[in-house]
Amino acid sequence: MKPRITLKNIAKEFGVSISTVSKALKDSHEISEETRSKIKAFADYYNYKPNSLALQLRNQRTSVIGVIIPEIVHHFFSTVIEGIEKYANEKGYSVMVCISNESFQKEVSNIGVLTNGSVDGLIVSLSRETQELQNYHHFEALLKDDFPLVLFDRIIEELECDKVIIDDVGGAFKATNHLIELGAKRIALITTKDYVSVGSLRKEGFKKALKSNNIEIDDSLIFKIDEKLNTYEQIKKVLFVTNPPDAILAVNEIYAATALKIAKERGLNVPKDLAIIGFTSGLISEFTSPSLSSVEQHGFLMGKQAAELLIDRIETEGNLEFQKVVISPDLKVRNSTQIN
Amino acid sequence: MKPRITLKNIAKEFGVSISTVSKALKDSHEISEETRSKIKAFADYYNYKPNSLALQLRNQRTSVIGVIIPEIVHHFFSTVIEGIEKYANEKGYSVMVCISNESFQKEVSNIGVLTNGSVDGLIVSLSRETQELQNYHHFEALLKDDFPLVLFDRIIEELECDKVIIDDVGGAFKATNHLIELGAKRIALITTKDYVSVGSLRKEGFKKALKSNNIEIDDSLIFKIDEKLNTYEQIKKVLFVTNPPDAILAVNEIYAATALKIAKERGLNVPKDLAIIGFTSGLISEFTSPSLSSVEQHGFLMGKQAAELLIDRIETEGNLEFQKVVISPDLKVRNSTQIN
DNA sequence: TACAAACACGAAAACGTTTGCGAAAAATCA
DNA sequence: TGATTTTTCGCAAACGTTTTCGTGTTTGTA
Numbered sequence: 001m002k003p004r005i006t007l008k009n010i011a012k013e014f015g016v017s018i019s020t021v022s023k024a025l026k027d028s029h030e031i032s033e034e035t036r037s038k039i040k041a042f043a044d045y046y047n048y049k050p051n052s053l054a055l056q057l058r059n060q061r062t063s064v065i066g067v068i069i070p071e072i073v074h075h076f077f078s079t080v081i082e083g084i085e086k087y088a089n090e091k092g093y094s095v096m097v098c099i100s101n102e103s104f105q106k107e108v109s110n111i112g113v114l115t116n117g118s119v120d121g122l123i124v125s126l127s128r129e130t131q132e133l134q135n136y137h138h139f140e141a142l143l144k145d146d147f148p149l150v151l152f153d154r155i156i157e158e159l160e161c162d163k164v165i166i167d168d169v170g171g172a173f174k175a176t177n178h179l180i181e182l183g184a185k186r187i188a189l190i191t192t193k194d195y196v197s198v199g200s201l202r203k204e205g206f207k208k209a210l211k212s213n214n215i216e217i218d219d220s221l222i223f224k225i226d227e228k229l230n231t232y233e234q235i236k237k238v239l240f241v242t243n244p245p246d247a248i249l250a251v252n253e254i255y256a257a258t259a260l261k262i263a264k265e266r267g268l269n270v271p272k273d274l275a276i277i278g279f280t281s282g283l284i285s286e287f288t289s290p291s292l293s294s295v296e297q298h299g300f301l302m303g304k305q306a307a308e309l310l311i312d313r314i315e316t317e318g319n320l321e322f323q324k325v326v327i328s329p330d331l332k333v334r335n336s337t338q339i340n
Numbered sequence: 341m342k343p344r345i346t347l348k349n350i351a352k353e354f355g356v357s358i359s360t361v362s363k364a365l366k367d368s369h370e371i372s373e374e375t376r377s378k379i380k381a382f383a384d385y386y387n388y389k390p391n392s393l394a395l396q397l398r399n400q401r402t403s404v405i406g407v408i409i410p411e412i413v414h415h416f417f418s419t420v421i422e423g424i425e426k427y428a429n430e431k432g433y434s435v436m437v438c439i440s441n442e443s444f445q446k447e448v449s450n451i452g453v454l455t456n457g458s459v460d461g462l463i464v465s466l467s468r469e470t471q472e473l474q475n476y477h478h479f480e481a482l483l484k485d486d487f488p489l490v491l492f493d494r495i496i497e498e499l500e501c502d503k504v505i506i507d508d509v510g511g512a513f514k515a516t517n518h519l520i521e522l523g524a525k526r527i528a529l530i531t532t533k534d535y536v537s538v539g540s541l542r543k544e545g546f547k548k549a550l551k552s553n554n555i556e557i558d559d560s561l562i563f564k565i566d567e568k569l570n571t572y573e574q575i576k577k578v579l580f581v582t583n584p585p586d587a588i589l590a591v592n593e594i595y596a597a598t599a600l601k602i603a604k605e606r607g608l609n610v611p612k613d614l615a616i617i618g619f620t621s622g623l624i625s626e627f628t629s630p631s632l633s634s635v636e637q638h639g640f641l642m643g644k645q646a647a648e649l650l651i652d653r654i655e656t657e658g659n660l661e662f663q664k665v666v667i668s669p670d671l672k673v674r675n676s677t678q679i680n
Numbered sequence: 681t682a683c684a685a686a687c688a689c690g691a692a693a694a695c696g697t698t699t700g701c702g703a704a705a706a707a708t709c710a
Numbered sequence: 711t712g713a714t715t716t717t718t719c720g721c722a723a724a725c726g727t728t729t730t731c732g733t734g735t736t737t738g739t740a
Contacts, residue, residue, distance in 0.1 A: 002485040004457065006726060017690045022728060032688060047481065052456035053397045054726035057695045062393070064436070064458075072425070073418045082412050085439050094453055096404070097437045099425050113434055116392040117344065117696090118404075141387065145342040257627040264629060284627045287597040289604060346696060357720045362698060372718060394696035397725045457726090 005046045010039060064094045065310055066114035068124045070102045070154070075253075075282035076299045077125070080152065083303020084123060091311050093120075104129040108138045121148030121310045126156065128227070132195045148313040152306045154197055162309040164302055164325040168198050171295040171329035172205025175249055175277045178293075180213050182275055182337060184247035188221040188238050190255045199224075202251045202279070221245055225255065235259050239266055239274075247275040247337075256292050257284050260336065276336045279329075290335030298327050345386045350379060404434045405650055406454035408464045410442045410494070415593075415622035416639045417465070420492065423643020424463060431651050433460075444469040448478045461488030461650045466496065468567070472535045488653040492646045494537055502649040504642055504665040508538050511635040511669035512545025515589055515617045518633075520553050522615050522677055524587035528561045528578050530599060531591045539564075542591045542619070561585055565595065575599055579606055579614075590618040596632050597624050600676065616676045619669075630675030638667050 011018045016035070024031045024039040025048070031039075056062045065088055069077045085095045096119055100107040107127045114122060122142070130136070136156055142149055143161055150162045179187050189206050192199030203222065210217050225234050235258050238248065250256035256278025260270060268274045270290055278285065280294035305325050313320055351358045356375070364371045364379040365388070371379075396402045405428055409417045425435045436459055440447040447467045454462060462482070470476070476496050482489055483501055490502045519527050529546050532539030543562065550557050565574050575598045578588065590596035596618025600610060608614045610630055618625065620634035645665050653660055 001487055004485070008726075018727085019691080019729080020689055023689085026728090030688065035688080049452075049456050050728095051397075051726050052458050053393060053402070054457075054695090055728085057391075057393045057397055057697095057725090058727055058729095060695070072412075072422050073415065075413065078413045078418045081437070082439065085412070085437070094458070095437060097421070097425070097435060099422065112389075116389050117394075118392050118434070145344070147341055254623075261627065261629070283594075283622065284624055287601065287624050287628050289601070289629055348696075358697080359699075359721080360719055363719085366698090370718065375718080390698095391696050394725090395698085397695090397727095398697055400725070 004051065005043075005048050006051065010043055010046075010048065013042065014039060061314075062118060062120050063092055064096050064119045065307070065314075066096045066098065066119035066122045068098045068100055068107060068110050068114070068122065070100050070125060070127045072097070072099050076153075076297055079281075079299030080125075080303035080306070083300040083305075084307045085303075086300075087304045087307040088311070091307075093307075093311065100127040100130075102128040104133055104135065111138050111142070115142065115147060120314045121150070123150045123152060123306045123310055125152050126154040126197075128196060131197060132193075134195075148310055150306045150310045150313075152302055157197075160322055162306075162313060162323050162325075164305045164309065164327065166198075166297055166302065166327050166329050168201035168329075169205035169208065171279065171297075172202035172249065172251075173209045174205075174329075174331050175279075175293075175295050176206050176209030177213070178331060178333070178337060179247040179249065179275055179277060180209065180215070182247070182271070182339070184275055185215075186218070186221065186243075186245045187215075187247045187249060188223065188245035190223050190225060190235060190238060190248060190250040190259060192251060193224050193226060199251055202249075206249055231255070232258055232262070236262055239263060239268070245274070248277070250276065250278040252279050253281050253284050253292075253294065256294065256336075257288055260288055260290075260292060271336050271339055280332065285332075285334065288336075290338075293334045293337040294332050295329045296332045297329055302327055344391065345383075345388050346391065350383055350386075350388065353382060354379060401654075402458060402460050403432055404436050404459045405647070405654075406436045406438065406459035406462045408438045408440055408447060408450050408454070408462065410440050410465060410467045412437070412439050416493075416637055419621075419639030420465075420643035420646070423640040423645075424647045425643075426640075427644045427647040428651070431647075433647075433651065440467040440470075442468040444473055444475065451478050451482070455482065455487060460654045461490070463490045463492060463646045463650055465492050466494040466537075468536060471537060472533075474535075488650055490646045490650045490653075492642055497537075500662055502646075502653060502663050502665075504645045504649065504667065506538075506637055506642065506667050506669050508541035508669075509545035509548065511619065511637075512542035512589065512591075513549045514545075514669075514671050515619075515633075515635050516546050516549030517553070518671060518673070518677060519587040519589065519615055519617060520549065520555070522587070522611070522679070524615055525555070526558070526561065526583075526585045527555075527587045527589060528563065528585035529589050529591075530563050530565060530575060530578060530595045533564050533566060539591055542589075546589055571595070572598055572602070576602055579603060579608070585614070587615040588617070590616065592619050593621050593624050593632075593634065596634065596676075597628055600628055600630075600632060611676050611679055620672065625672075625674065628676075630678075633674045633677040634672050635669045636672050637669055642667055 007018045007021045010021045021039055024036045025043055071077055088095050098110040107130055139159055152164045155163045155165055191203050194200045207217055223238050239262050248259050250259055256276055260276055263270050263274050270276055277293040280296055285292035285294050347358045347361045350361045361379055364376045365383055411417055428435050438450040440450055447470055479499055492504045495503045495505055531543050534540045547557055563578050579602050588599050590599055596616055600616055603610050603614050610616055617633040620636055625632035625634050
């Protein structure tokens with residue numbers, strides 16, 4: 001790569017000092033009109049652009065925000081990134097993305113890389129392993145130095161920082177109520193292991209809805225999928241039983257779509273024999289048949305909010321109170337819960 | 341945010357010079373064992389990490405690679421990023437992601453931001469608008485300065501730089517042949533406007549397969565979807581005609597899934613009345629019923645290859661020849677083209 | 681003519697790091 | 711003891727930029 005042109009180069013060219021060039025390019029009145037135009041023409045011709053590293057070092061700010069997510073090939077997370085990127089860009093920031101790949105180690109090392117001065121702040125959603133281990137030292141160290149940090153979706157409740165989450169309890173509550181209104185009596189829940197925060201919150205909303213409708217909670221209808229094992233086989237057990245459920249709430253799109261697939265293989269009519277509703281994060285729900293009803297998660301908004309919180313914190317000196325933004329999910333009713 | 345600890349701080353603490361501290365932390369033999377351990381203990385305690393901006397400025401390299409993609413909420417592109425990120429990380433690089441949002445202007449400004457010294461090289465897939473306008477000045481300017489650049493998927497054939505693409509012609513050829521082997525006589529192609537390079541390449545493969553099977557090409561069976569209009573309505577015209585096709589090749593997953601949906605609405609039996617095959621980029625194909633056969637695109641591999649080419653170029657001094665890596669797609673036969 | 685004001689520019693510090701080289705102090709040798 | 715080597719450390723430059731302050735020259739005014 002050819003070396004980029006610098007102020008020094010230009011200065012030498014005209015036999016003036018570096019400061020003169022710098023001022024000329026900024027249209028300072030200190031520099032004569034003549035010198036100014038000469039220098040600007042030259043700089044323009046050689047396409048001079050100030051080296052951003054030098055600027056960042058001098059200004060002690062990078063205008064970059066770091067994002068660490070568990071996966072990127074994931075409709076929800078990529079939508080969040082889109083929201084972050086859009087808002088950040090409008091505010092003059094760039095986005096640096098790292099992927100923890102659900103690994104604690106990778107998350108720690110990502111944080112290490114990003115907080116060496118290359119970003120002004122961090123937006124993070126926890127890796128599954130971190131949630132499992134409940135080891136949050138790397139975040140605590142950050143907060144000790146008042147490093148700007150926003151957690152989203154998979155958060156740490158106890159940590160004192162900005163957070164943005166979905167009202168998972170409310171979403172599951174709405175969805176479950178919807179199933180009950182349809183006449184469901186035996187509703188199965190397909191969820192994750194308890195350490196996944198969103199999973200346990202949605203379970204909470206599910207139970208809450210049952211209680212408020214005076215339906216007894218049957219623990220044998222709650223299935224916790226182990227992501228390390230085969231999803232399909234585990235979900236099969238939900239339906240291939242003697243007394244199968246008449247409705248299913250699944251905590252994500254894949255579980256819902258898989259349940260639908262298995263139901264059809266079993267010859268069940270959805271939604272007549274079995275109503276299904278999931279939490280959407282992708283496009284699958286629209287294209288299955290019947291299309292799947294779901295709780296919409298507003299990932300874009302979530303990203304935007306996270307970026308907004310972070311940039312506010314970066315740009316505000318003095319101490320801001322920590323905020324927790326809660327986004328209300330909406331029910332998108334499609335054919336898997338619609339009888340007509 | 342609390343100011344981070346620097347060499348200067350440590351130096352002052354012990355009344356030594358900055359260079360002594362720097363050398364001590366690097367275990368230089370120039371510094372006495374005693375001073376070394378004192379300084380290292382102190383630095384360790386205060387969690388000293390060298391400011392990466394300063395290092396980047398001094399070393400004239402950032403170990404960051406920039407990526408510009410048209411969208412991120414897109415299974416294929418996010419998969420490519422995953423591939424890039426993984427390989428880059430192994431090589432000690434971080435990834436900065438910008439989204440052009442299919443806009444020429446945004447692409448240009450993204451390049452402007454990233455090439456101010458914040459990245460060592462760039463991996464780009466063109467925005468739709470750029471392809472439409474065929475304005476490549478921003479890339480030409482980069483190459484004039486030998487700036488490391490890798491184009492992938494949506495590339496500029498004439499540009500002298502590294503490229504990695506899928507064998508789109510071959511993929512469409514395979515898929516079309518597959519349909520013909522199934523007995524299809526009237527195969528419709530649902531593709532994009534011609535300026536989208538992958539669309540026209542896949543069209544080429546489609547035609548090639550027809551020719552090699554002595555099937556006449558019927559232009560009325562080639563449908564070019566305008567992304568700015570309603571996709572569903574446009575695809576409807578493929579099937580709601582007097583003499584409908586008996587097979588469809590769609591150049592992406594959404595088109596294929598939409599065609600399947602419409603076919604079922606029309607009461608057609610897929611695959612008996614109508615066979616459908618698409619190009620996969622997501623999970624939809626697996627969950628439709630019948631599941632959709634498709635051409636698999638190997639996005640992860642593509643990303644890895646792109647990162648490999650770029651990093652080779654960054655790290656090799658002297659001139660390397662430009663490479664064009666072509667990835668062969670595979671046919672994944674599912675139920676939409678399987679009669680049994 | 682003398683003095684002030686306006687103008688045009690340069691020097692230097694600062695951001696945080698690395699590193700070659702010089703130099704003082706300590707240790708070794710004759 | 712005097713000379714030489716080794717140990718231990720500091721100086722300064724370099725990366726590229728911005729900005730404050732200083733300085734020399736020119737112009738204007740009394």
